[in-house]
Amino acid sequence: MDIPRPQNLRDKRRKQIMYGGFALLALFGVTLGLSRLKPAAPTVERSTVWLDTVKRGPMLRQVRGNGTLVPEEIRWIPALSDGRVEKILARPGTSVKADTVLVELSNPEVEQEAVDARFQVKAAEAEYNSLRVQLQSQVLNQKAQAARAETESSQARMRADTDAELAKLGVISQQTLKVSEGNAQQLGGQSEIEQQRFQNSTRELQARLAAQQARVEQLNALYHLHLTQLNGLKIRAGIDGVLQELNLNGHPLQAGQQVAAGTTIAKVAQPSKLMAELRIPETQAKDVSLNQPAQVDTHNGVVPGHVTRIDPAVQNGTVTVDVSLDGELPLGARPDLSVDGTIDLQRLANVLFVGRPAFGQENSTIGMFVVQADGTATRAQVKVGRSSVNAIEILGGLKEGDQVILSDMTRWDNNDRIRLE
Secondary structure, eight states: OOOOOHHHHHHHHHHHHHHHHHHHHHHHHHHHHHHHSOOOOOEEOGGGSOEEEOEEEEEEEEEEEEEEEEESSEEEEEOSSOEEEEEEOOOTTOEEOTTOEEEEEEOHHHHHHHHHHHHHHHHHHHHHHHHHHHHHHHHHHHHHHHHHHHHHHHHHHHHHHHHHHHHHHTSSOHHHHHHHHHHHHHHHHHHHHHHHHHHHHHHHHHHHHHHHHHHHHHHHHHHHHHHHHHHTTEEEOOSSEEEEEEEETTEEOOTTOEEOTTOEEEEEEOTTSEEEEEEEETTTGGGOOTTOEEEEEOSSOEEEEEEEEEOSSOBTTEEEEEEEEOSOOOTTOOTTOEEEEEEEEEEEEEEEEEEOOSSOOSSEEEEEEEEOTTSEEEEEEEEEEEEOSSEEEEEESOOTTOEEEOSOOGGGTTOSEEEEO
């Protein structure tokens, strides 16, 4: 018969408590160790990211924008007067000369006004000629009277001189001498008056003829205005080039349509003289200035040029920059052709730079993954400075020779470390 021993039960329970404590300590240690382990870095295929190496040396700052080729000289042609379209003599795409008639309009009122103005000019000229003859006749009459008065005055003076000599000899009395001298003085004064009348008539002739001449010139100017309006019914190209557009209010021009004065109906350009209109993002246009060198890619060749105009206003987030082309245009270059342009802003010497990352503005601090020797990439805070189309200046956070990831890494914003395979 077995008899239970209390001592053995106590030893057994003590061992169970010790083993349980050891197990708890082991579990706590394992848990603590696992909690201190870093999470496994996500894996990224090396072929799917864009890598670049930090370099030191000269960096060319550039800005890029797309745009179109436009003619340097464009002539928008309006209708000078109201009219109805009678004939369309040229169509868009036709080569034209300066005096080529594009469209013929008709307006009976303009034609009648030109005829009336012409007859008014002729009537005024006839009136001028009649007035000139009349005034010249009056001047001649006055001149004859002045000459007659001068003759009578001279004869009276001669008689008075003769009577003076005779009076000295006692042949005639002093009374007769006084009468001769008075008559000579009177006729002399009358001669002076007639001379003044002659001079006044001459000035009157000049003044009245000048007034009539001014009226003739006024009517003649009015006639030429009506004549210009009449000739304006034949709309001409104005310059040598190619007819680009022929429309009315955005629709193709058709015979029989009514055109109001001042309405633009045609566009003529010189396709051999083209320039590029580039649209530069407003954030990058602040450093663009006149005469900076540029390159325009027509997709069939690159043409050098220089900046000639910068639009002072911003439209749809871009600034329009005109680039004059200095080289020969490639085949196929024509107005409205889409092009890409690059403008050289500044050449920086001996700076630290790297390819421009997918995200990040100039003069800011951005996060970039730096590739390590063990094949991992760790995030670093990099201070960047001035930027270009394909490069950006490094001010801090990287050193020459570092290899960095330039691709969009927003998927791994929550990771400071990735593994490249």
